[in-house]
Amino acid sequence: MRAFRVELGPASHDVYAGAGVLDGLGRLAIDAGLNPGRAAIVTDSTVGPLYGERSTAALRNAGFKPVTITIPAGEASKSLDVLGTIYDRMTEAELDRASAVFALGGGVVGDLAGFAAATYLRGLAIVQVPTTMVAQVDSALGGKTGINHRLAKNLIGAFHQPRLVVADVATLSTLPDREFREGLAEVIKYGAIMDAPMIGDLERDLDAILARKGGVLEAVVARSLEHKAAVVSADEREDGLRKILNFGHTVGHAIEASSGYGRYLHGEAVAIGTVAALQLSVNYAGLSADEASRMKRLLARAGLPTEMPSRWNGAEFVRALRLDKKRRADSVEFVLLDRLGHAFTQKLQFEQIVVSLI
Numbered sequence: 001m002r003a004f005r006v007e008l009g010p011a012s013h014d015v016y017a018g019a020g021v022l023d024g025l026g027r028l029a030i031d032a033g034l035n036p037g038r039a040a041i042v043t044d045s046t047v048g049p050l051y052g053e054r055s056t057a058a059l060r061n062a063g064f065k066p067v068t069i070t071i072p073a074g075e076a077s078k079s080l081d082v083l084g085t086i087y088d089r090m091t092e093a094e095l096d097r098a099s100a101v102f103a104l105g106g107g108v109v110g111d112l113a114g115f116a117a118a119t120y121l122r123g124l125a126i127v128q129v130p131t132t133m134v135a136q137v138d139s140a141l142g143g144k145t146g147i148n149h150r151l152a153k154n155l156i157g158a159f160h161q162p163r164l165v166v167a168d169v170a171t172l173s174t175l176p177d178r179e180f181r182e183g184l185a186e187v188i189k190y191g192a193i194m195d196a197p198m199i200g201d202l203e204r205d206l207d208a209i210l211a212r213k214g215g216v217l218e219a220v221v222a223r224s225l226e227h228k229a230a231v232v233s234a235d236e237r238e239d240g241l242r243k244i245l246n247f248g249h250t251v252g253h254a255i256e257a258s259s260g261y262g263r264y265l266h267g268e269a270v271a272i273g274t275v276a277a278l279q280l281s282v283n284y285a286g287l288s289a290d291e292a293s294r295m296k297r298l299l300a301r302a303g304l305p306t307e308m309p310s311r312w313n314g315a316e317f318v319r320a321l322r323l324d325k326k327r328r329a330d331s332v333e334f335v336l337l338d339r340l341g342h343a344f345t346q347k348l349q350f351e352q353i354v355v356s357l358i
Contacts, residue, residue, distance in 0.1 A: 133183020
């Protein structure tokens with residue numbers, strides 16, 4: 001098991017990554033200072049049947065009294081309607097301000113449960129218990145919570161730091177292959193933006209990672225989370241450095257929104273967005289074409305899409321691009337690379353982005 005602390009002053013918290021840590025969830029929650037009383041486990045219709053009973057047992061053994069709230073699996077659940085259902089169930093369970101919410105699932109569950117916790121009774125403790133590759137290496141850490149608007153992804157949300165992150169890499173064994181591979185887009189991102197040697201390590205270890213060998217998975221998850229923790233600790237509210245974590249996401253989010261949530265998994269859209277960002281980096285930041293090609297090959301080896309969707313250049317895509325959270329009038333703070341392992345933001349006009357992708 002790997003363990004480290006995210007240093008955020010009063011919001012500092014511990015992160016645990018390893019096989020079997022789910023069974024210690026209740027004890028770890030007590031160690032994090034949570035009250036062993038009423039609690040809610042928010043999960044989805046896929047993860048609940050797999051890990052709901054184990055999580056419930058782990059919490060009950062530590063004195064918690066959890067109620068399970070199950071939402072439909074899929075990106076479509078990040079909506080006001082499903083959020084309202086969670087509020088209803090929290091109210092029925094008589095949660096109070098000493099209660100905790102446990103987000104058991106992938107990024108959708110983490111974002112949605114986190115936002116519910118941030119806003120119910122003006123803020124309940126949230127524990128992130130990620131069970132997908134995307135969530136374990138990225139979205140469970142950092143405090144970003146929210147839901148989608150029909151026109152743009154993650155348009156409604158709040159920062160709400162978890163009190164604890166518990167990533168059991170053994171849960172990745174039940175993840176469908178497509179969903180496992182999509183998480184590698186976020187892993188590859190860390191190498192691109194801040195850890196060039198990681199790219200070589202991923203090229204060397206990719207077969208073992210795809211075979212889901214426990215030791216290498218634990219190392220990849222922990223290394224990714226440690227990178228994100230370093231960035232978040234330095235810039236919790238995305239005022240500066242944290243913006244580099246959006247590498248590949250500006251175009252990726254526009255693809256997700258314009259193609260209809262669900263056609264592309266988040267990591268698949270990010271992979272395509274990463275290739276777009278690499279091309280823009282060649283055009284505007286001095287990244288070498290060879291380095292861009294190397295990254296594209298790695299994404300393809302991971303089984304991720306690397307080409308823009310057919311007929312992508314329509315009104316829906318442009319509208320989604322212009323609704324990006326980093327927009328400033330007719331430009332967006334776009335994350336670029338001048339070399340592998342070093343990212344920065346630069347204002348680009350929306351027209352510059354679109355033209356570079358044609």
